[in-house]
Amino acid sequence: MGIQFKPTETFRGDFSYSNSDEAVLRFPFPFAEDKYMYSVNMEPHVRKGPCPVFEHAFDVDEHYIAECHERALVLESDPKRCQVLPHMMAAQWDTLELIMESLATDYPEHFSLTRDGDNWHWINRPLNTDQRFVFGDPSTLPREPFEYITRQAQGDFTIQDQRDHNLYVDGGMVTCQADWSLEFDIGMSFHEWHGPVPLAHDIGVFDRALQYLLRLQYGQPVRRLNWTMTVNPRMDTSPENYPDWGPDKLTVTPENVDRKVHLRVELQTLFRLPRSNGILFGIRCYLISLQDLERVTKWSKRLGRVLATLPPELVEYKGIARYRDMVVSRLAAVDDGAPLSLGIQPDQTSLPPRR
Amino acid sequence: MIDQGIKSRPVYERLRIDHSGLRHLFVADTPSFSVEPLAAEAQALEVWAVAPLDSEGVSPALTDERHRSFRSVQGLIQRLTHRLKDERMGFRLYAAGREGFLWDVYGTAQQAGLGRQEVFLTHHGSTRRRVMCVHCRTFNEGVTTTIAQCEGCGAQLFVRDHFSRRLSAYMGVKVDAELPGDVPPAEQAYQ
Amino acid sequence: MIVEGKLSARVVGVDTISPTLKRFRFAPQGGGQFPTAAPGAHILVTLRGPDRVWKNSYSLVTTPEQRDQYAIIVRRADASRGGSHFLHDVITGGEAVELSAPASLFPIASLARKHILISGGIGLTPFLSYVPVLRSRKATFELHQFCSEGEAGVFRDLLGNEDGRIHVHGSTSRPALDQILADQPLGTHVYTCGPDRLMEGVAQTARRLGFPENAIHQESFGAATGGQPFVVRLTRSRKTIEVGETQTLLEALEAAGVEAPCLCRGGACGVCLVPVVDGEPEHRDHVLSDAERAEGRIIATCVSRAKSASLVLDL
Numbered sequence: 074m075g076i077q078f079k080p081t082e083t084f085r086g087d088f089s090y091s092n093s094d095e096a097v098l099r100f101p102f103p104f105a106e107d108k109y110m111y112s113v114n115m116e117p118h119v120r121k122g123p124c125p126v127f128e129h130a131f132d133v134d135e136h137y138i139a140e141c142h143e144r145a146l147v148l149e150s151d152p153k154r155c156q157v158l159p160h161m162m163a164a165q166w167d168t169l170e171l172i173m174e175s176l177a178t179d180y181p182e183h184f185s186l187t188r189d190g191d192n193w194h195w196i197n198r199p200l201n202t203d204q205r206f207v208f209g210d211p212s213t214l215p216r217e218p219f220e221y222i223t224r225q226a227q228g229d230f231t232i233q234d235q236r237d238h239n240l241y242v243d244g245g246m247v248t249c250q251a252d253w254s255l256e257f258d259i260g261m262s263f264h265e266w267h268g269p270v271p272l273a274h275d276i277g278v279f280d281r282a283l284q285y286l287l288r289l290q291y292g293q294p295v296r297r298l299n300w301t302m303t304v305n306p307r308m309d310t311s312p313e314n315y316p317d318w319g320p321d322k323l324t325v326t327p328e329n330v331d332r333k334v335h336l337r338v339e340l341q342t343l344f345r346l347p348r349s350n351g352i353l354f355g356i357r358c359y360l361i362s363l364q365d366l367e368r369v370t371k372w373s374k375r376l377g378r379v380l381a382t383l384p385p386e387l388v389e390y391k392g393i394a395r396y397r398d399m400v401v402s403r404l405a406a407v408d409d410g411a412p413l414s415l416g417i418q419p420d421q422t423s424l425p426p427r428r
Numbered sequence: 429m430i431d432q433g434i435k436s437r438p439v440y441e442r443l444r445i446d447h448s449g450l451r452h453l454f455v456a457d458t459p460s461f462s463v464e465p466l467a468a469e470a471q472a473l474e475v476w477a478v479a480p481l482d483s484e485g486v487s488p489a490l491t492d493e494r495h496r497s498f499r500s501v502q503g504l505i506q507r508l509t510h511r512l513k514d515e516r517m518g519f520r521l522y523a524a525g526r527e528g529f530l531w532d533v534y535g536t537a538q539q540a541g542l543g544r545q546e547v548f549l550t551h552h553g554s555t556r557r558r559v560m561c562v563h564c565r566t567f568n569e570g571v572t573t574t575i576a577q578c579e580g581c582g583a584q585l586f587v588r589d590h591f592s593r594r595l596s597a598y599m600g601v602k603v604d605a606e607l608p609g610d611v612p613p614a615e616q617a618y619q
Numbered sequence: 620m621i622v623e624g625k626l627s628a629r630v631v632g633v634d635t636i637s638p639t640l641k642r643f644r645f646a647p648q649g650g651g652q653f654p655t656a657a658p659g660a661h662i663l664v665t666l667r668g669p670d671r672v673w674k675n676s677y678s679l680v681t682t683p684e685q686r687d688q689y690a691i692i693v694r695r696a697d698a699s700r701g702g703s704h705f706l707h708d709v710i711t712g713g714e715a716v717e718l719s720a721p722a723s724l725f726p727i728a729s730l731a732r733k734h735i736l737i738s739g740g741i742g743l744t745p746f747l748s749y750v751p752v753l754r755s756r757k758a759t760f761e762l763h764q765f766c767s768e769g770e771a772g773v774f775r776d777l778l779g780n781e782d783g784r785i786h787v788h789g790s791t792s793r794p795a796l797d798q799i800l801a802d803q804p805l806g807t808h809v810y811t812c813g814p815d816r817l818m819e820g821v822a823q824t825a826r827r828l829g830f831p832e833n834a835i836h837q838e839s840f841g842a843a844t845g846g847q848p849f850v851v852r853l854t855r856s857r858k859t860i861e862v863g864e865t866q867t868l869l870e871a872l873e874a875a876g877v878e879a880p881c882l883c884r885g886g887a888c889g890v891c892l893v894p895v896v897d898g899e900p901e902h903r904d905h906v907l908s909d910a911e912r913a914e915g916r917i918i919a920t921c922v923s924r925a926k927s928a929s930l931v932l933d934l
Contacts, residue, residue: 174620261436265435291622292721320607322606448829
């Protein structure tokens with residue numbers, strides 16, 4: 074049984090993107106407790122956990138084709154959303170190998186990879202791609218290997234070079250980002266790249282995260298969930314296009330808040346790469362409308378509680394100040410205050426109709 | 429307003445000779461930087477500096493073989509590129525000047541194979557900023573205010589403390605993107 | 620690539636290279652492919668003998684693209700901790716072994732403009748996987764292998780044709796390290812693996828010639844040596860274990876049946892770090908920061924020992 078793709082949904086214009094009931098129930102809800110603060114919340118990326126999106130090295134879902142189309146649209150208008158510095162060619166091939174092998178192993182009905190020495194044959198059925206190439210020879214692919222394969226994957230990717238006891242973001246495919254710019258940040262060290270994040274530096278989060286990642290072992294990837302909120306199911310919330318999506322925040326009203334406001338969750342995965350000794354950082358973005366999230370009682374109450382107690386610096390940094398109170402009062406109205414189970418699991422197996 | 433708490437902004441320290449190096453070259457975008465304390469630490473320090481603007485392109489006299497003067501920043505960087513092609517391991521580079529100059533020197537050094545441990549920078553002179561508009565990628569030179577209009581797209585840009593060493597520039601973000609026209613007054617911040 | 624647990628493998632070939640050197644080749648148990656290994660990677664090999672278990676780390680000598688087989692080259696060492704004797708004397712082919720996923724603590728520097736590889740004796744092994752990779756990347760490099768006169772031919776054979784970039788120096792014709800490292804272009808990195816004295820000499824020479832620290836790379840595992848015996852007490856498993864003078868703390872834990880985490884066994888990866896409840900560690904690892912060392916609340920069991928007569932660990 075394959076995934077039922079929704080190839081025509083959009084992340085701009087009429088914003089026809091939506092989640093099926095199955096997609097709602099498998100949503101990676103990020104809050105295990107009623108309060109949120111930064112921490113080094115990384116855990117081994119093993120094929121199990123409280124959410125089905127953890128079961129594959131790279132999760133593919135019903136939005137796969139539509140997200141690949143959206144990525145192509147962004148790149149068409151701004152090719153610099155994909156850049157790799159010249160010393161990262163080994164990491165490019167590492168990335169291609171890792172993603173092709175993982176997709177072909179995890180989703181054999183949709184992807185296949187056959188190899189005869191350096192002669193590789195890649196088939197991507199959902200995108201109707203059939204490519205023979207020589208591994209290690211960029212001239213046999215239509216694009217450089219990193220761009221070639223990340224155009225066929227959901228979520229953003231960066232590649233980090235490890236040197237001088239630091240990590241440098243020396244390449245990326247960044248078209249569905251939460252407000253950071255690859256063109257500006259490429260080449261930065263770990264702390265520079267995370268420079269704008271408030272509070273976390275002072276409590277040592279980035280020092281500890283860097284030490285942890287410098288020791289990341291091959292074959293033992295790690296993951297964490299990160300989150301923000303977005304008005305409309307818009308993938309491309311880049312700083313480049315902020316003048317286009319910034320005004321959306323003022324369109325939220327108490328009447329439309331449940332349809333307009335989306336919880337945006339990033340499943341972040343980090344893989345040590347072999348040839349380059351770099352790290353592939355996958356930033357897989359999931360969007361869910363408030364009206365769908367409300368159908369899971371536990372998530373509805375918990376999101377309301379988290380937002381109500383969020384430190385003001387984070388409200389500001391995550392850019393949700395203009396509509397946070399509307400979301401909080403809507404969710405508080407249906408919260409009885411009863412204790413919620415720890416963990417991110419939904420605690421229900423089917424969904425009621427929308428409110 | 430000056431310190432927005434963003435950690436990408438470089439912190440500069442007083443230059444000192446790195447004695448693990450064998451040969452040392454100092455470059456500055458102005459002759460006004462006092463290089464004597466540094467020169468006292470390494471007898472063989474070479475000193476390159478850009479001549480003052482009032483010399484108007486007249487070839488500066490060579491004072492001695494270890495001191496060179498250049499007509500412009502552009503001339504100094506070009507000469508540096510040429511020089512680094514022939515340099516060998518054991519070389520250390522020092523620079524003093526405006527921030528844009530420092531990171532242009534750094535980029536030149538990196539192109540030639542030098543790493544972070546072989547280049548030392550210190551800020552001297554104007555704190556005016558080079559600001560890259562994140563929307564249209566125009567570089568706006570000599571910005572003195574917290575908010576400035578982009579020469580490329582016309583947006584009113586807030587100058588964030590987020591600094592790219594590769595671009596040698598701060599990030600400018602449209603300040604009224606959410607509510608067009610809602611532009612706070614600009615403050616003089618960078619002289 | 621997610622590797623869960625160890626890699627099950629079997630020995631598919633043992634090649635005698637010289638009276639003291641053997642190459643051991645492993646293939647995945649039940650067919651298939653191994654994970655792609657980094658150039659310079661090592662694996663932890665678990666060998667089960669009749670009355671004890673050896674766990675030793677060895678550099679892979681195979682290239683990243685070779686995934687049907689991994690190979691290591693092992694010298695039968697007189698003063699070894701036993702693993703090399705067992706490999707040489709008992710393993711003949713067909714045996715089942717457990718391998719860790721290949722770990723890379725000795726990577727090729729991505730920004731280097733030129734690579735100088737300097738090895739001594741069997742320290743050549745990580746460079747056997749470097750050289751084909753550097754060639755295929757069309758990188759500028761040179762390799763200098765120091766060895767006894769009698770083994771020069773063996774190492775020349777292992778390295779293949781000399782094309783002006785590969786230099787095998789027997790004991791009668793050794794250039795000084797100064798000669799090798801002087802007058803190098805900007806962006807040169809030096810890598811060294813071999814006896815401590817050679818590695819120290821390379822590092823000192825490079826420093827004297829002004830190489831910055833980040834351009835000097837040393838393969839660091841396998842250098843652990845013994846010291847004064849001490850006693851270790853474990854709070855969780857409630858055991859008291861004696862650590863002998865020729866044994867590492869980790870080996871003593873394993874001999875007592877304690878499931879202690881480990882990977883590189885050379886103080887480089889940090890996997891084996893364990894909290895110290897009491898006692899004063901003698902740190903010999905490359906992982907902890909100066910502050911962590913001074914604090915003394917955490918220890919790398921694979922290389923570090925005790926300054927005090929006993930240590931209490933949270934294990």
